[in-house]
Amino acid sequence: MITLHLIRKEHRADVHLTIRIIIILPEDRIILYMLTITIIGSGYVGLITGICLAERGNTVTVVDIDEEKVRVINAGEPPIYEEGLQELLKKHVGVSLHASTSYTSVSESDVIFIAVGTPPLPDGSADLQYIRSAAEQIGIALLEKHVKYPVVVVKSTVPPTTTRDIVCPAVKKHMEEPFGCCMNPEFLREGRAIEDFMHPDRIVIGSDDEEAIAKMKQVYADFDAPILVTSPTAAEMIKYAANAMLATRISFSNEIGNVCKKLGIDVYEVMKGVGLDNRIGPAFLNAGVGFGGSCFPKDVSALASLATSVGIDPILLHSVITVNDNQPSIMMALLEERVHDLADKQIAVLGLAFKDNTDDIRESRALCMIELLREKGARISCYDPMAMEEVKHIFPASQEISYMSSAGDALDGADACLVMTEWPEFEKLDKEFSRMKTQIIIDGRHILNIPHAEGLCW
Numbered sequence: 264m265i266t267l268h269l270i271r272k273e274h275r276a277d278v279h280l281t282i283r284i285i286i287i288l289p290e291d292r293i294i295l296y297m298l299t300i301t302i303i304g305s306g307y308v309g310l311i312t313g314i315c316l317a318e319r320g321n322t323v324t325v326v327d328i329d330e331e332k333v334r335v336i337n338a339g340e341p342p343i344y345e346e347g348l349q350e351l352l353k354k355h356v357g358v359s360l361h362a363s364t365s366y367t368s369v370s371e372s373d374v375i376f377i378a379v380g381t382p383p384l385p386d387g388s389a390d391l392q393y394i395r396s397a398a399e400q401i402g403i404a405l406l407e408k409h410v411k412y413p414v415v416v417v418k419s420t421v422p423p424t425t426t427r428d429i430v431c432p433a434v435k436k437h438m439e440e441p442f443g444c445c446m447n448p449e450f451l452r453e454g455r456a457i458e459d460f461m462h463p464d465r466i467v468i469g470s471d472d473e474e475a476i477a478k479m480k481q482v483y484a485d486f487d488a489p490i491l492v493t494s495p496t497a498a499e500m501i502k503y504a505a506n507a508m509l510a511t512r513i514s515f516s517n518e519i520g521n522v523c524k525k526l527g528i529d530v531y532e533v534m535k536g537v538g539l540d541n542r543i544g545p546a547f548l549n550a551g552v553g554f555g556g557s558c559f560p561k562d563v564s565a566l567a568s569l570a571t572s573v574g575i576d577p578i579l580l581h582s583v584i585t586v587n588d589n590q591p592s593i594m595m596a597l598l599e600e601r602v603h604d605l606a607d608k609q610i611a612v613l614g615l616a617f618k619d620n621t622d623d624i625r626e627s628r629a630l631c632m633i634e635l636l637r638e639k640g641a642r643i644s645c646y647d648p649m650a651m652e653e654v655k656h657i658f659p660a661s662q663e664i665s666y667m668s669s670a671g672d673a674l675d676g677a678d679a680c681l682v683m684t685e686w687p688e689f690e691k692l693d694k695e696f697s698r699m700k701t702q703i704i705i706d707g708r709h710i711l712n713i714p715h716a717e718g719l720c721w
């Protein structure tokens with residue numbers, strides 16, 4: 264049986280019709296296309312989730328307290344750089360995606376995702392104040408609910424038990440009618456988030472509630488990926504464990520790389536041989552100056568802090584962080600071996616973003632390196648295809664630090680060069696290096712293709 268629901272919707276000035284198609288298959292299996300969805304938080308995770316679910320045919324509202332961000336999204340402009348985001352916003356804003364500062368859309372939503380930030384507290388644990396507040400406000404907004412059995416879904420990365428012990432009770436405090444609760448972690452890489460959302464390796468649905476699980480399966484009905492249903496606490500732990508595993512692989516490769524460097528071995532040859540083992544695989548074994556970004560450093564610390572809180576000494580997780588924290592100092596020691604006195608020397612820093620294809624500089628290794636270079640009195644000439652404006656807020660242009668419009672200009676007259684980000688355009692650099700005063704080139708990302716570059720740990 265196929266049922267068509269025509270729903271008149273009003274969103275600000277727009278009035279449009281949503282066609283909802285329900286297909287009831289034998290054995291009461293229901294496929295429901297076009298859900299009404301609200302996402303609380305329009306950061307990387309919230310906005311990407313929203314735009315991708317709009318692309319899959321749902322009607323989506325993203326809610327944010329930041330009025331400027333809401334204005335920018337409603338103007339169809341991406342508030343962050345993410346490959347493919349601009350095109351999708353153009354296609355869906357004002358049609359199937361709207362941004363708002365108000366929670367009113369919650370009352371008519373089948374599914375409400377919480378995708379607010381969980382920044383680290385001074386002890387490394389996750390700050391859950393925004394999660395708590397979002398859950399409370401959802402509960403209040405649901406008092407007006409017009410939908411049968413709405414499902415509240417935690418998308419943010421949260422410590423195990425948060426969904427069960429904080430989010431569900433906070434919604435329930437205000438809502439007497441039945442609703443579902445679920446944890447659904449994201450596995451999106453910045454810069455490739457749309458691709459990752461549309462083509463996931465797996466979808467994890469953490470819930471003990473059959474009705475909530477069924478609705479989440481409708482959300483992901485169109486996705487070609489295995490669905491793993493777990494308890495909410497296991498889903499929360501899967502996210503931390505997956506990030507910790509990836510970070511561990513990087514720190515492991517870096518430690519092996521540091522040993523290889525001393526022995527004159529190329530760690531990239533070694534890791535290729537290691538990764539060809541089917542049980543290990545090749546991903547995330549690239550040695551270099553270490554991991555940055557808003558996820559690995561924060562999530563490994565949060566997991567270590569969680570372990571400590573339950574009486575487990577997280578020896579391995581602490582080591583993952585220590586190895587990562589040491590890589591910039593190891594790069595500095597190598598530079599000093601080659602240049603000796605860095606005072607007043609010009610050092611070209613190529614790459615400022617924490618990785619390629621993003622303007623995000625959070626926990627970027629380049630920032631640690633710039634700090635170390637400044638302590639030694641070096642002059643820094645930097646270049647990044649996307650992230651220079653962000654870095655200028657931290658280190659304004661001065662006598663000590665200059666921002667150049669190309670890698671070649673940053674290299675002009677330099678006494679040495681450090682490569683900090685794996686930007687594909689650095690692969691093609693060649694004759695630009697002839698503009699340097701001295702050809703001391705240290706590659707922290709194994710991206711250069713010139714014979715006279717020295718690898719950090721190869």
Ligand code: UGA
Pocket residue numbers: 420449450451452453454506509513546547548549550551552553554555556557558559617618619685
């Ligand atoms: C990471 C995970 O890859 C995503 O699956 C996860 O969803 C996301 O965190 C998150 O928790 O939201 P992301 O931080 O965007 O994604 O970036 P990655 O591509 O994982 O890179 C992280 C850092 O590791 C970068 O600084 C990169 O340069 C470094 N890296 C990566 C290495 O040093 N070596 C490698 O082999 C791979």
